[in-house]
Amino acid sequence: MSESIITHSRPFRIAIAGAGASGLACAEALSRRGAHITLFSSGPAGQGALAASGGMLAAGFESAFEATEIAAFSGIAFRALSLWDDYAARIERETGQSIGYERAGSITPAYTPDDVNRLNAAAARAQAAGIEVEALTGEAVRSSEPALAPPLEALEFPSDGQVDNRALGQALRAIALTRGGVLHEDTPVIAVDSDADGSWVETRRGRERFDAVIVATGARLPQGLSQTLPRPTPVKGQMIAFDLPRSEAPQRIVRGLSIYLAAKPEGRLIAGATSEPGVDTPGTDDDVIARLADAARQVLPALNDRPVVERWSGVRPRMGTGLPVLGATEVANVFIATGGYRNGVLLAPAIGEALAGAVLDGALPDWSATLRPLAPGGDNG
Numbered sequence: 001m002s003e004s005i006i007t008h009s010r011p012f013r014i015a016i017a018g019a020g021a022s023g024l025a026c027a028e029a030l031s032r033r034g035a036h037i038t039l040f041s042s043g044p045a046g047q048g049a050l051a052a053s054g055g056m057l058a059a060g061f062e063s064a065f066e067a068t069e070i071a072a073f074s075g076i077a078f079r080a081l082s083l084w085d086d087y088a089a090r091i092e093r094e095t096g097q098s099i100g101y102e103r104a105g106s107i108t109p110a111y112t113p114d115d116v117n118r119l120n121a122a123a124a125r126a127q128a129a130g131i132e133v134e135a136l137t138g139e140a141v142r143s144s145e146p147a148l149a150p151p152l153e154a155l156e157f158p159s160d161g162q163v164d165n166r167a168l169g170q171a172l173r174a175i176a177l178t179r180g181g182v183l184h185e186d187t188p189v190i191a192v193d194s195d196a197d198g199s200w201v202e203t204r205r206g207r208e209r210f211d212a213v214i215v216a217t218g219a220r221l222p223q224g225l226s227q228t229l230p231r232p233t234p235v236k237g238q239m240i241a242f243d244l245p246r247s248e249a250p251q252r253i254v255r256g257l258s259i260y261l262a263a264k265p266e267g268r269l270i271a272g273a274t275s276e277p278g279v280d281t282p283g284t285d286d287d288v289i290a291r292l293a294d295a296a297r298q299v300l301p302a303l304n305d306r307p308v309v310e311r312w313s314g315v316r317p318r319m320g321t322g323l324p325v326l327g328a329t330e331v332a333n334v335f336i337a338t339g340g341y342r343n344g345v346l347l348a349p350a351i352g353e354a355l356a357g358a359v360l361d362g363a364l365p366d367w368s369a370t371l372r373p374l375a376p377g378g379d380n381g
Contacts, residue, residue: 018215030352030355031180049314055164059077060157062342072321084349099164103160105158126157134158147248189215189217194332199212213333219235236280238312239314240293327372
């Protein structure tokens with residue numbers, strides 16, 4: 001599509017299947033541009049992978065340590081990060097709710113010579129890609145983060161940050177409703193399709209027609225999408241939380257090589273997460289939870305006398321390249337936004353912007369064009 005598909009004098013009616021980070025971000029971006037949104041969620045909106053996440057905005061760490069294609073990933077990651085100041089301010093202003101947004105940076109400590117080698121390699125990758133990174137001595141870390149077990153050295157990504165992901169989900173849910181959107185919770189979309197009369201979604205309520213449909217259902221896609229469309233792989237993650245006063249917690253996110261730690265508002269410290277490709281079963285495993293707790297306590301000794309107060313799991317959608325897929329599918333007026341994987345919260349405002357462009361303007365923004373699901377000559381799955 002090269003031209004806008006808006007030809008109606010009435011508000012454009014858009015269905016969004018999925019009310020996690022991507023679906024809610026699409027709802028916010030599209031409703032801000034005057035579209036009427038109907039959200040379908042398999043459970044409560046803002047739950048699922050969004051509620052189970054760490055709320056990380058770690059564009060620097062993820063680019064340097066995790067990205068398969070660092071140039072491609074860092075491009076969208078830092079685009080998204082640049083949107084977060086305005087995005088968070090708009091959400092908090094409109095809802096009157098804090099979403100715990102902060103940009104204090106992230107720190108990756110090294111505790112063994114092998115860790116130091118990994119830090120050196122990551123620093124070289126980051127510097128080659130033009131990503132801001134700072135090497136810290138062990139003494140500098142002990143001075144700035146006395147709560148941490150003393151490391152040999154560390155890397156700092158000063159632009160990284162975090163958000164309270166659970167508060168974000170509830171705030172975006174509230175925005176969708178106050179802007180006149182319709183929300184059907186506990187109503188999974190079974191199938192999507194289009195015909196001469198428009199696009200439609202099928203749920204247990206029956207079929208309902210819309211001007212366009214966005215599929216943002218994570219790792220499980222509804223029926224009706226072409227089998228040539230890249231399919232995300234489910235990746236299960238298990239996490240835990242401790243009660244710990246913020247004064248006793250690290251001031252920055254700790255993106256360790258075996259654990260990450262993030263202090264959330266009201267004295268909640270989360271630690272995670274496992275990465276279990278191909279697994280989408282619910283629940284947690286006692287041995288896994290014990291290993292997470294041990295790893296967290298090794299990095300943060302203040303946790304030694306504190307029990308795990310919460311444990312949970314979530315399923316994240318990962319594409320083969322580690323990049324999301326965004327844009328039009330082979331089904332007319334049916335779009336997709338999936339594959340955020342570990343970075344769904346970070347990428348949310350960029351995904352919303354991209355899908356608003358795809359649906360309302362007829363094309364993805366230039367910065368996201370390489371993420372389309374049906375790229376010429378192949379796909380990005």
